[in-house]
Amino acid sequence: MTILVCDDDREIVDAIEIYLIQEGFQVEKAFDGEQALEALQKKSIDLMIIDVMMPKLDGIRATLQARKTSSIPIIMLSAKTEDADKILGLNVGADDYVTKPFNPLELVARVKSQLRRYTTLSSPVQGEAVYETGGLVVNDDLKKVTVDGEEVKLTPIEYNILLLLMKNMGKVYSISQIYEAIWNEEAIGADNTVAVHIRHIREKIEINPKEPRYLKVVWGVGYKIEPGV
DSSP: OEEEEEOSOHHHHHHHHHHHHHTTOEEEEESSHHHHHHHHHHSOOSEEEEESSOSSSOHHHHHHHHTTTOOSOEEEEESOOOHHHHHHHHHTTOSEEEESSOOHHHHHHHHHHHHHHHHHHHSOOSSOOEEEETTEEEETTTTEEEETTEEEOOOHHHHHHHHHHHHTTTOOBOHHHHHHHHHOSOOSSOHHHHHHHHHHHHHHHOSSTTSOSSEEEETTTEEEEOTTO
């Protein structure tokens, strides 16, 4: 698999490359957002690691552009630790967010985790696994979501959240339960992360996200998919 690493600090890019190569990955390198987008167009990239603050085109705008044509996992790097910066990254389509300075081994672990989710989403399996309510259908054999017959494109994280709720229609999941089930780690400060992904799902599956038909909030408790709508 090929990982695109984009950061204007060449020493960071080289260091990440060393760890990824040790794990058997191929690495493409870019040093600003424009180079990253060019690499995504010309190369077969399985995951992108991109820094926020860069010349020419920053990571936020580059991710926003990349999401118009690609659903590969994107991990964002930033020296900023404020929740607002993390939420902004998730809002434009990043799947994960790592703050600098970081442990390279942790970054590699996050890369592997994201690729596992993406591979699961991209690889059809045999059997009947179709979940539906009203016009919303999740076909887990084909890894396909449709609303009233129209296909909806979700990121791997969004798909896995929706699949979890669709498999358990009517059951209310707390933010912590969703985070621990999807990210496979303890839910510490997960509220904003889950909320951003829930909002993205609603924007894609609901006719009116402000008055959702399928993905309901149970105030003070969590979220559920409304069965039989």
